Amino acid sequence: MAKVTMEWESRLGRRLRVRDLYILSTVARSRSMAKAARELAMSQPAVSEAIANLEHILAVRLLDRSPRGVEPTIYGNALLKRSVAVFDELRQSVKDIQFLSDPTTGEVTIGCPESIAATALPWIVENFSKKYPRVVLHVEDVPSPSIRFAEELRSRKYDLILARWPTPLSRDDFTDDLHVETLFDDPLVVTAGRHTSWERRRKIDLAELADQPWILAPPGTWNYEWIAQAFAARGLGVPKVSIVTFSVHLGAHFLKNEAFLSAYPRSWARLNSFAVLPVNLPLRSWPLSIVKLKNRTLSPAAERFVECTRDVRKWITDLETSGRPS
Structure with a gap:
């Protein structure tokens, strides 16, 4: 194992080829040297030679044969895990070059729960699209709580996630590579239609709402748990x-x-x-945040999208003071 800790410049930097890493990832994904060779339009001996070159440089075995085909060893998995970032940074560098040659183009992939897609996101997208009309935005639904989808950030499926975090992220191995930037606090409120008698009330006791018909997300989601906890604090069951x-x-x-x-x-x-009912509920922070990877360099297009999300602070201020965004 001492060979694995060799100096970068003397061994790895001069001999490790990105092409070989890509061949390794293709073999691991296809679980077959022959299938990988066909996909890469290479001969099978050339694929085997690339893998052998990596194993010789690192002095460890990267692949094993099993009844299910070719599988990475623990060393192979470790190399492939880091290679994801290598390929992503290369892709981003190409996008950067394209962006610098034409600063109005690019793509941004955003993970976002529907509750944000129906509120803050349209305003952000409208302003962003006016400034950068040729940038393509890919918005994919991420059900709450969005932290479950942090792996999608790590695998580079998303450039960033827009999310609501009810509490600060814990400092542990699961979240220590995430950067969370809070935009504004957007607490949950009890809502009803304007046509109901509830809107005309100046004060409503929570117990009065226990037997009313509710619409909630499934158990385990934050808005369900928040309501359940509020009722439990009053000695009441789930509405x-x-x-x-x-x-x-x-x-x-x-x-x-x-x-x-x-x-x-x-x-x-x-x-x-919709009516915001005057129900005395425990205060609970519900900030809207941008979640990114700490060690990932975003494309210029993604950075500009982040800048537009920061403008939402003015939007929410206008909403709080006038009831409508400017």
């Missing part, structure tokens, strides 16, 4: 849940047309003209 859904649009439909109650971020309720 009557009539519709269980992640869909913000479905919830909005029934809040608008029927006598349902729900819990949504304050900005969403006000932006969509």
